[in-house]
Amino acid sequence: MKQDYLYEIRRPKKDKKLPVVLRREEIGRLLASVINIKRKAILMLAYSAEFRVGEVVKLKVDPGAQPDKHMTARAAQAIFEDACKKAVITKDVSIHSLRHSFATHLLGSGTDLRYIQERLERKSHKRTEISTHVSNKDLSKMKSPLDFLSLPGGESK
Numbered sequence: 001m002k003q004d005y006l007y008e009i010r011r012p013k014k015d016k017k018l019p020v021v022l023r024r025e026e027i028g029r030l031l032a033s034v035i036n037i038k039r040k041a042i043l044m045l046a047y048s049a050e051f052r053v054g055e056v057v058k059l060k061v062d063p064g065a066q067p068d069k070h071m072t073a074r075a076a077q078a079i080f081e082d083a084c085k086k087a088v089i090t091k092d093v094s095i096h097s098l099r100h101s102f103a104t105h106l107l108g109s110g111t112d113l114r115y116i117q118e119r120l121e122r123k124s125h126k127r128t129e130i131s132t133h134v135s136n137k138d139l140s141k142m143k144s145p146l147d148f149l150s151l152p153g154g155e156s157k
Contacts, residue, residue: 019100020093027101028149033086039079046076047098048146050120053077056095105145 022030027047034040045051045059057071080095091097099120106116 020091020097021104022089022091022093022097022101024105024145024149026087026089026091027098027105027145029087030083030089031149033083034079039083042071042076042079043083043095043098044146046080046095047102048144050099050102052099053095102145109145109148 031040031043031047034043042056046053046056053073053076057073057076060070077095080093080098084090084093103116103120106119107113
């Protein structure tokens, strides 16, 4: 008589990959490659306001093709992908990479990590270890990396 044994083998957890970050020069090329003002605004908001794609697409923009509906996340991703092609960016990135890039650029320009966490609304157990409270007054003093971009063709933000 054959016995069937059932074993519960747990799958290993996936390694968390570090996000791919675009250099400032790549962000400049990306934004310069978009002519349509609405599409450029979507990418600029995803970068400079650190919006998640779900937040960007829910914004109501006039005149839109369908003013009573918001854009899909897939449409925003397609805009990003098209801009990457035009800007000759071959990194494996998504529109969410703009958010990571912005935070990395803030950190690289000397912004305190606590301020960046506050801006990105990151919730982590480590946040509770920070005893100092970050005030909105201090957050308003931060300079956006978008302010320092120079776009090809002499255009600046």
